[in-house]
Amino acid sequence: MSVRSKGLDFSEGRLVQVLSNKIASLQILLENSENGQALTQLIKGLYPSEIAYLLQHLEEEQRRKCVLWMKSQFDAEILLFLSPSLRKEVVDLFDISELSRILMHLESDDVLSILRDLDAIHYQKALNDFPPEKSRFFLERLRYPQCTASSLMQSEVLIFPDHWKVIQALEHMRSYHTPRFYDVFVVDDERRFLGSIELSTFVKCQEEDLLSEVMTRSVHAIPMDWRQDEITFMFRLYELISAPVIDKDARIIGVITVDDVMRVIEDKVAEDFMHLGGIHASDFHKTVSKTSLGRLNWLLITVIDAVLTSLVIHFFEKVLHFKQGLIVLMPIAAAMGGNSGIQAATVAIRALATKELNTLNSVRFLWKEVSVSCFNGSLLGVGLGGLAFLWFKDIRVALVLGGAVLFNMLWAGIAGTLFPMIIARLSGDPALSSGPLLTTTTDVFGYGLFLGLSYFIFKF
Amino acid sequence: MSVRSKGLDFSEGRLVQVLSNKIASLQILLENSENGQALTQLIKGLYPSEIAYLLQHLEEEQRRKCVLWMKSQFDAEILLFLSPSLRKEVVDLFDISELSRILMHLESDDVLSILRDLDAIHYQKALNDFPPEKSRFFLERLRYPQCTASSLMQSEVLIFPDHWKVIQALEHMRSYHTPRFYDVFVVDDERRFLGSIELSTFVKCQEEDLLSEVMTRSVHAIPMDWRQDEITFMFRLYELISAPVIDKDARIIGVITVDDVMRVIEDKVAEDFMHLGGIHASDFHKTVSKTSLGRLNWLLITVIDAVLTSLVIHFFEKVLHFKQGLIVLMPIAAAMGGNSGIQAATVAIRALATKELNTLNSVRFLWKEVSVSCFNGSLLGVGLGGLAFLWFKDIRVALVLGGAVLFNMLWAGIAGTLFPMIIARLSGDPALSSGPLLTTTTDVFGYGLFLGLSYFIFKF
Numbered sequence: 001m002s003v004r005s006k007g008l009d010f011s012e013g014r015l016v017q018v019l020s021n022k023i024a025s026l027q028i029l030l031e032n033s034e035n036g037q038a039l040t041q042l043i044k045g046l047y048p049s050e051i052a053y054l055l056q057h058l059e060e061e062q063r064r065k066c067v068l069w070m071k072s073q074f075d076a077e078i079l080l081f082l083s084p085s086l087r088k089e090v091v092d093l094f095d096i097s098e099l100s101r102i103l104m105h106l107e108s109d110d111v112l113s114i115l116r117d118l119d120a121i122h123y124q125k126a127l128n129d130f131p132p133e134k135s136r137f138f139l140e141r142l143r144y145p146q147c148t149a150s151s152l153m154q155s156e157v158l159i160f161p162d163h164w165k166v167i168q169a170l171e172h173m174r175s176y177h178t179p180r181f182y183d184v185f186v187v188d189d190e191r192r193f194l195g196s197i198e199l200s201t202f203v204k205c206q207e208e209d210l211l212s213e214v215m216t217r218s219v220h221a222i223p224m225d226w227r228q229d230e231i232t233f234m235f236r237l238y239e240l241i242s243a244p245v246i247d248k249d250a251r252i253i254g255v256i257t258v259d260d261v262m263r264v265i266e267d268k269v270a271e272d273f274m275h276l277g278g279i280h281a282s283d284f285h286k287t288v289s290k291t292s293l294g295r296l297n298w299l300l301i302t303v304i305d306a307v308l309t310s311l312v313i314h315f316f317e318k319v320l321h322f323k324q325g326l327i328v329l330m331p332i333a334a335a336m337g338g339n340s341g342i343q344a345a346t347v348a349i350r351a352l353a354t355k356e357l358n359t360l361n362s363v364r365f366l367w368k369e370v371s372v373s374c375f376n377g378s379l380l381g382v383g384l385g386g387l388a389f390l391w392f393k394d395i396r397v398a399l400v401l402g403g404a405v406l407f408n409m410l411w412a413g414i415a416g417t418l419f420p421m422i423i424a425r426l427s428g429d430p431a432l433s434s435g436p437l438l439t440t441t442t443d444v445f446g447y448g449l450f451l452g453l454s455y456f457i458f459k460f
Numbered sequence: 461m462s463v464r465s466k467g468l469d470f471s472e473g474r475l476v477q478v479l480s481n482k483i484a485s486l487q488i489l490l491e492n493s494e495n496g497q498a499l500t501q502l503i504k505g506l507y508p509s510e511i512a513y514l515l516q517h518l519e520e521e522q523r524r525k526c527v528l529w530m531k532s533q534f535d536a537e538i539l540l541f542l543s544p545s546l547r548k549e550v551v552d553l554f555d556i557s558e559l560s561r562i563l564m565h566l567e568s569d570d571v572l573s574i575l576r577d578l579d580a581i582h583y584q585k586a587l588n589d590f591p592p593e594k595s596r597f598f599l600e601r602l603r604y605p606q607c608t609a610s611s612l613m614q615s616e617v618l619i620f621p622d623h624w625k626v627i628q629a630l631e632h633m634r635s636y637h638t639p640r641f642y643d644v645f646v647v648d649d650e651r652r653f654l655g656s657i658e659l660s661t662f663v664k665c666q667e668e669d670l671l672s673e674v675m676t677r678s679v680h681a682i683p684m685d686w687r688q689d690e691i692t693f694m695f696r697l698y699e700l701i702s703a704p705v706i707d708k709d710a711r712i713i714g715v716i717t718v719d720d721v722m723r724v725i726e727d728k729v730a731e732d733f734m735h736l737g738g739i740h741a742s743d744f745h746k747t748v749s750k751t752s753l754g755r756l757n758w759l760l761i762t763v764i765d766a767v768l769t770s771l772v773i774h775f776f777e778k779v780l781h782f783k784q785g786l787i788v789l790m791p792i793a794a795a796m797g798g799n800s801g802i803q804a805a806t807v808a809i810r811a812l813a814t815k816e817l818n819t820l821n822s823v824r825f826l827w828k829e830v831s832v833s834c835f836n837g838s839l840l841g842v843g844l845g846g847l848a849f850l851w852f853k854d855i856r857v858a859l860v861l862g863g864a865v866l867f868n869m870l871w872a873g874i875a876g877t878l879f880p881m882i883i884a885r886l887s888g889d890p891a892l893s894s895g896p897l898l899t900t901t902t903d904v905f906g907y908g909l910f911l912g913l914s915y916f917i918f919k920f
Contacts, residue, residue, distance in 0.1 A: 007680070007698075010680065010683075010694075014690070015686070015690045015693060015694070016690075016815065016818060019815075020818065020819070020820055023820055024820075047697075047698065049696075049697045049698060049699070050697065053697065056816060057816075057818075057820060057821060059824070081697075083816075170663060170664075173660075173663060173664050174664045178660070180658055180660050180661075181660045182642065182659070182660070182701070198640060199642070199659045199660060199663065200633075200638070200640050200641045200642070200659060202663065203630060203633060203659065203662065203663055204630075204633050204634045220467070220470065223470075226475070230474070230475045230476075233475060234470075234475070236509075236722075237507075237509045237510065237513065237541075238467075238507065238509060239509070239719050241642070241701065241718070258701070258718055258719075258722070259699050259718075261722075262696075262718070262721075262722050262725065265722065265725075265726055266725055266726070266729060269726060269729035269730055269733060270729055270810060272733055273729060273732055273733045273736060273806065273809075273810060274806060274807075274810065276733060276736055276737055276806070277736055277802050277803055277805065277806025277807075277809075278799055278802055278803045278806070279803050279806050279807060282807055282810055282811065283807060284807050284810070284811045284816055284817070284825075285816075288828055288831040288832055288835065289835070291828070291832045292831075292832045292835040292836050292839075295800070295803050295832070295836060296836060296839075298799060298803065299796065299799060299800060299803075299836060299840060302795055302796055302799045303796070303840065303843070303844065305795060306791065306792040306795050306796065306844070307847070309791050309792075309795070310788045310789055310791075310792065313787060313788045313790075313791075314785070314788045317785075317787060317788060325774070325777075327773060327777060327787060328770045328773045328774045328777060329770055330773075330790075330791075331766065331769055331770075331773075331790075331791055331794070331903075331907070332766040332769070332770065334791070335762055335765060335766050335769075335899075335903070336759065336762055336763070336766065339738055339758065339759060339762045339899075340755070340759060342737050342738055343737055343738045343739050343755050343758065343759075345737065346733065346734060346736070346737025346738070346739050347734075347737075347739060347742055347743060347744055349733075349737075350730060350733060350734065350742055350744070351742065351744045355476065355479075356516060356517075356543075356744055356745075357744070358476060358480065358517075359480070360480055360483060360484075360517060361517060364519070365744075368748055368751070371748040371752075372748055372751045372752045372755070375748065375749070375752040376752050376755060376756060376759060379752075379756075380759060380763065383763070384763065384766070387767070439795075439799075443791075443795070447791070
């Protein structure tokens with residue numbers, strides 16, 4: 001017995017398999033255009049998020065075909081579940097008047113997130129097709145600074161005056177269509193936030209209770225100019241499901257819900273992840289040419305790194321004749337420094353993102369990383385130096401390699417900690433620092449230290 | 461006018477500043493032991509999550525002092541907000557009977573998550589202090605496989621028979637204490653899941669409505685053996701706030717809520733991030749010695765990488781006399797390959813985590829990455845070869861460098877895509893693959909290709 005009337009049926013097997021089967025049947029239906037009715041039926045039986053997932057797995061041509069087929073009954077919610085690059089691809093298949101027609105049914109924050117993806121001319125045109133007061137509203141909202149509470153919030157918010165009784169609030173809820181909500185917010189006569197009632201507490205109240213008596217006062221409201229990282233921190237700290245957004249006079253102007261925050265948190269960690277790997281944003285759905293170009297900037301920095309390294313080797317080439325196996329051991333110090341530097345930077349970037357690392361404990365953290373580098377640097381310096389001695393039977397070679405490894409790992413520990421902290425202080429993205437900047441310095445230092453030490457030890 | 465009766469007051473300034481000020485006052489109070497009363501007052505006025513945040517920012521000695529001070533009125537919820545390593549540190553300050561006493565007040569899933577952190581002897585002892593039926597319950601739950609729905613869920617769940625009326629459900633809610641909930645789950649007489657009602661829909665129902673009439677049937681329940689990644693995928697796909705967990709007979713045995721899922725999602729991305737940076741788990745709060753040892757394994761792989769590279773250079777050293785600036789250009793191909801490989805691996809790891817990459821599109825993805833590598837490899841190969849020609853005025857040098865860069869980047873693109881996919885297929889963690897494994901192969905290939913090409917071009 002299945003309880004499902006709509007959506008995928010996961011009782012058929014493991015999740016990924018059910019989705020794969022669905023994609024396969026969709027692909028077959030798209031191949032033969034006479035299957036129109038079956039296609040319509042398949043799509044009608046699915047949730048927007050499911051359709052979005054299937055669309056992501058089609059090839060570009062098939063996706064185009066599928067969207068054009070659904071066009072007349074296209075649910076704008078599908079757009080919300082597409083990755084940004086695919087969303088743009090799909091939006092471009094609609095002309096502006098069609099687009100504003102389908103957007104009409106979305107909640108305000110969702111409309112805004114789609115409008116923001118359009119270029120200026122396009123969204124101006126899309127807005128013209130909205131009713132005037134809506135159009136004015138969106139224009140004003142689009143002017144709010146991005147990545148703040150005011151751009152993340154949804155304007156549809158349920159608020160009730162504190163002198164109302166529970167029954168009055170209930171009757172109001174019953175008589176108006178409201179989007180899903182999780183907390184009841186209570187305000188004074190000027191719309192100023194006073195307190196809130198969790199819905200699971202609210203249902204237990206007696207009809208004659210006054211809202212002002214049952215509400216909790218010690219609840220956090222989010223000022224409209226708060227940045228995303230402050231909002232996510234707040235939601236995590238208090239395990240919030242929804243929170244009111246207030247203006248300078250403490251008046252409620254919107255609400256932020258946990259699903260928005262979840263997306264922000266995940267996007268942020270994923271972005272850091274991408275930056276650490278030398279990618280600006282996931283290019284999974286991008287074309288080959290766009291992907292190639294997008295990855296070039298980091299590779300060009302690697303070119304600079306490589307050229308600088310070559311210059312360092314070139315500088316010493318004239319004075320040093322690379323005897324006694326020095327040439328064989330040359331890349332080691334750079335590799336050790338590079339990897340230990342990335343380790344330190346990874347911890348620093350993550351701790352900055354979770355707000356565990358801040359000005360209060362930065363000196364302690366730096367000091368700890370220096371100690372760690374000293375410890376591991378000495379250990380590996382002695383180990384690798386020992387290996388070199390066994391190989392080349394020359395204590396000077398061992399000293400050169402061991403010293404270069406130790407000092408470069410020490411530098412890597414300091415730079416891996418300081419670079420992200422400095423960049424964060426300058427309001428940059430610390431995750432961008434670690435890759436190119438760090439690797440370049442550890443490479444140049446690694447070769448420089450190794451060859452410089454060789455010069456001094458072998459020449460004198 | 462402040463609406464706050466408890467917790468930090470963020471109207472005083474920016475979030476981080478408010479927290480910093482609080483940490484500073486806490487530190488001052490801890491310095492002087494005669495401030496006992498002021499300290500108690502400060503702590504009493506804060507939420508458990510706020511106390512946890514402050515504890516994370518104290519030095520170990522101060523933290524110990526602070527926890528011992530709070531011991532008699534210690535709220536176990538504080539433990540839930542501490543990072544795992546700190547949680548262990550704090551738990552160790554309590555003896556077992558104190559621990560079971562404070563754990564008594566938590567919800568079942570929270571008790572379990574703390575018990576799981578203890579070693580076998582300790583949690584056995586802690587369980588002995590619970591009432592027998594609770595102890596049996598936890599023992600059984602601890603046997604459920606980790607990282608599945610059954611270990612993530614909370615057993616306290618509100619369910620109502622489908623023949624009940626709304627008023628009956630309301631009366632039941634009013635007469636029993638229930639933890640916060642977001643959906644009302646409806647079951648048949650055998651406790652089998654039939655459907656659910658969002659709380660914001662439920663409040664609008666009339667008292668005489670039958671639950672079976674107002675519930676939504678097409679709602680997803682989570683089988684108890686589902687893995688974390690399937691659960692998070694489900695929550696994202698349907699923007700769920702809570703979902704019932706069912707056993708093999710579709711009977712509801714618990715509920716998973718969005719806050720648990722949010723933590724899982726964030727932990728997973730953060731874990732991938734750490735692995736990409738060559739760290740097993742954030743060691744931000746660990747001691748120098750533990751941090752050093754924890755980072756050694758990846759550094760030891762780097763040592764193997766370095767030794768292999770040296771052997772490659774050594775192999776060619778005898779036959780090649782490194783003239784014409786070859787020595788200067790030697791590290792370039794390895795660096796280019798390493799970084800472009802990490803780029804490809806980063807995209808693959810992330811796409812695997814979000815289930816965007818799967819068996820259906822893996823060939824297409826591999827093909828795209830090969831094309832990207834060809835494009836960027838040709839571009840940079842020609843560019844770097846050109847630079848080498850300008851520098852050394854020798855077309856052979858240019859050919860060696862250009863060829864080595866192109867072929868190594870090609871290999872890096874293939875390996876960066878294949879390694880994570882293969883490791884995921886073998887049920888390993890793809891993020892662990894990219895760093896060491898990939899870098900070692902691109903280094904060895906980079907030097908090998910450069911020197912091998914030199915040998916062929918200069919010798920023949």
